[in-house]
Amino acid sequence: MTDALVPFTADALAQARSFSGLTDEALRVRAVTAARDKTFPELWAITLAYLSTDTSGGVRTSPHTLRAYRKGVEVLVNHARDHAWNLLHPGRREPGLYVAALTSSGLKPATVMARVAAASALYRALRWAGATDADPFADVKRPKDRTKGIVKNPPYRPEFVQAMLEHADAQERALVLLMAHAGLRIAEALAVTWADVDLPRRRLLVAHGKGDKARRVPLSALLRDALSAWQAESGARGPAWVFTFQAYSSAYERLRKLALRCGREHEFRGFHAGRKYAGTQLYAATKDFTRVAGFLGHEQVDTTRRYVEVPEDDLDDIVEHFR
Structure with missing residues (x-):
């Protein structure tokens, strides 16, 4: 079997x-x-x-x-x-x-x-x-x-994400950014339709997240550009799927080959590391696990803590000035 x-x-x-x-x-x-x-x-x-x-x-x-x-x-x-x-x-x-x-x-x-x-x-x-x-x-x-999950499977490094984007075609670029900038799970990304994408308002509807919970996430400038370019190339609109493939295995193989093309196949660890990349970037900017939890679609903030890589030296400057 x-x-x-x-x-x-x-x-x-x-x-x-x-x-x-x-x-x-x-x-x-x-x-x-x-x-x-x-x-x-x-x-x-x-x-x-x-x-x-x-x-x-x-x-x-x-x-x-x-x-x-x-x-x-x-x-x-x-x-x-x-x-x-x-x-x-x-x-x-x-x-x-x-x-x-x-x-x-x-x-x-x-x-x-x-x-x-x-x-x-x-x-x-x-x-x-x-x-x-x-x-x-x-x-x-x-x-x-x-061993903490963030240690076993840390977020992708910025250099890896950038290399993937530089070698990606229009569809692959949109997929990479839906995880690394919008923080979507792979199942959520593959289920996105063009009707869910609101480029003028810079928002994306995740209609059926984990547990069938819906949420809206902001779209970065890079992601909006990627989606616009892919839509123009594909000619798809409305209820059509954003991606031409919906199977997990197809998406995995597509990104594995992309990593191979840019000479970084050994760094490719599936999809969750891209989602952790988004969570880590957002936490670095907000210092607020609650807001990151809402962004990633987590019910419990404790779950979000396993997705965020906190710098080991982030308290150095504060402790330096203790009285």
Whole structure:
């Protein structure tokens, strides 16, 4: 099985409807059979139906989250098959041994936590289907990563962003700046339509942010110029997508090749480092985490603190004049 394939929203909804048409007993039997036989495609289908209909994210759960959940469910099912787990009635110590096995395999703490989150989602789905009352991962201790995320994956450096912009075509330039200046998540950037772009008022509507929350963000002069140039080249208007690609993998490969063209492929670390670049620049100007949180679309300021690189010497001048 590959973890690259995730159903489109419409497919997820159609699949959820196929489950909603079952009686409670039929759904329970189907889930019990899938768990007993450790049938990954069926267990994932049940999990996806649950995630699509009975969670706050619903059918708008991000493709990135679905990929992570799908992979995590697959890993757990394979582990259960290899170690003779009874998925419906797991032993008291088995979940802890599963987490220990993940950790000892060399996975990073964040990846282990993602795998456990997926396992928990599977069990929520099985409880939703009436197949079990088990909640085996509720009290399992999860590894903590003592290294701050801003250290492991810091913002892109200005020199890298500038090099990318110098070698980018019109469409790539707009994408880079939507992350590095507007602070958009990659899913948000790919979902932008021209109707969301208000160049005269220097604003962009993020219609469906994380958790389906909308927000408006200001557009820098460079980003307005980039969007204007790309619109003139593409000829697109109104409800049309800004970008000619909407898949995460297509965007990633496009920017990876851009980094290769400017001789800095080793510096390319995906999309989040560009978002952190925007947050760090804004904090440097405002010194206000609350305003940065609103800009990035964070509910909690504590989340924003993990996106901002604060200079180690930013207190030097203040402390110098202590009395």
